[in-house]
Amino acid sequence: MTSDSPHIQSVFDRDLERIQALLMRMGGLVEAAMSDAARALDQRDEELAQKVRAADAEVDALEHQINQECARIIALRGPNATDLRTVLSVLKVAGSLERMGDYTKNVAKRVTVLAGMPPVGNAAGTLRRMMRTAELMLKDALDAYIRRDAEMAAHVRLQDEEVDQIYNTLFRAFLTHMMEDPRSITPFMHLHFVAKNIERMGDHATNIAEQVIYLATGELPAEPRPKADTTSLTSADG
Amino acid sequence: MTSDSPHIQSVFDRDLERIQALLMRMGGLVEAAMSDAARALDQRDEELAQKVRAADAEVDALEHQINQECARIIALRGPNATDLRTVLSVLKVAGSLERMGDYTKNVAKRVTVLAGMPPVGNAAGTLRRMMRTAELMLKDALDAYIRRDAEMAAHVRLQDEEVDQIYNTLFRAFLTHMMEDPRSITPFMHLHFVAKNIERMGDHATNIAEQVIYLATGELPAEPRPKADTTSLTSADG
Numbered sequence A, B: 001m002t003s004d005s006p007h008i009q010s011v012f013d014r015d016l017e018r019i020q021a022l023l024m025r026m027g028g029l030v031e032a033a034m035s036d037a038a039r040a041l042d043q044r045d046e047e048l049a050q051k052v053r054a055a056d057a058e059v060d061a062l063e064h065q066i067n068q069e070c071a072r073i074i075a076l077r078g079p080n081a082t083d084l085r086t087v088l089s090v091l092k093v094a095g096s097l098e099r100m101g102d103y104t105k106n107v108a109k110r111v112t113v114l115a116g117m118p119p120v121g122n123a124a125g126t127l128r129r130m131m132r133t134a135e136l137m138l139k140d141a142l143d144a145y146i147r148r149d150a151e152m153a154a155h156v157r158l159q160d161e162e163v164d165q166i167y168n169t170l171f172r173a174f175l176t177h178m179m180e181d182p183r184s185i186t187p188f189m190h191l192h193f194v195a196k197n198i199e200r201m202g203d204h205a206t207n208i209a210e211q212v213i214y215l216a217t218g219e220l221p222a223e224p225r226p227k228a229d230t231t232s233l234t235s236a237d238g
Helices: A011-042 A046-077 A081-115 A123-147 A150-180 A182-217 B011-042 B046-077 B081-115 B123-147 B150-180 B182-217
Strands: none
Touching: A011 A046, A011 A081, A011 A123, A046 A081, A046 B081, A081 A123, A081 A182, A081 B046, A081 B081, A123 A150, A123 A182, A150 A182, A150 B182, A182 B150, A182 B182, B011 B046, B011 B081, B011 B123, B046 B081, B081 B123, B081 B182, B123 B150, B123 B182, B150 B182
């Protein structure tokens, strides 16, 4: 770990510290946006949703800055294989964070639409819990990244099963509601978009965790990660 | 352009040619899978869908190989800023192709589910046309990439509007069908997944085109690309 090296820091280490700091700021913004989007959904708070949508520009700008910095570091420092692996992992993690930011913005957009419709069902609480789990996964994945803690990262991968589980349950519940009351189809389609977006956020938090495992061990996890959206198995009505 | 440099090729050029060849092979596999998945959907051909699902492993393996090769090239050759930009663009394009492969696999999964249900509506033809457009976008984006042709890449970005348009139309049509016949909700949810996956493939083909513009001009496109999924504006029932 960079900051533990006894007193002598290379120029590369300082560069790396700086881009990792940018990455952590980016992660913090995404975490905050996820939490705000879930609250906006739960409380039908359109103003907060609007704030979440606007905030994504800063996340995108940070990714752009990180990409530039990484390219600069590689070009100027000519890092060795291990250091290069670290820089490339920063690029991957920034890419995952950017997409999590996009999914969060998409959730906020649906809040605005849903605010214009009569409330249906009681999914908002479940969605908020689902988002909370994804948010914790992100937090843990970023902590694991900074500490290069493969064990903690492995735990994040397991948590993704919980998010997938909630998604699959909601998918079935939404279908049932839609069939019972066809007037509720449109709002439930939008709630389903929200659920699917959160499910994808969990996937990207898992991708970050897998980068940690790669950095810490030199190998990507061998066994495929516990899978995922099983709604493609839902052929029955309900 | 590498292959046009008069007779003398650097070691870096040869390396780059090799990874670009891998990238094109990866692109070819994804194109073929997209076409097969659309045909499988249209003809309810479960065996073909199974083939598409199995083929994605090769796409994933190629991305892994490309990642490794790029890291090796950067570490061994210490490319200058321009060459480095090229290598990093290969990583981005490979990432987009990998995700397009995933979306194609997801479409194939839905074919298997839909094959177990009575056919609904007449969307398969439209979905096939939508996939065909996304496939052509990918083909053009990859051609533009090899030629560093920013104009061709700009055209790909415009084509994405067509894909988005088809998606938005289908989304409204699906909602209408579902409301008219609640027994059709489950199959239409799956058809909607298919449409959304194709819409995302268009986005990734556009990402590849944007990498071309970046490589050719040094700048990412200034104006935001013509947007996209407008279903978050669908609050009316229809």
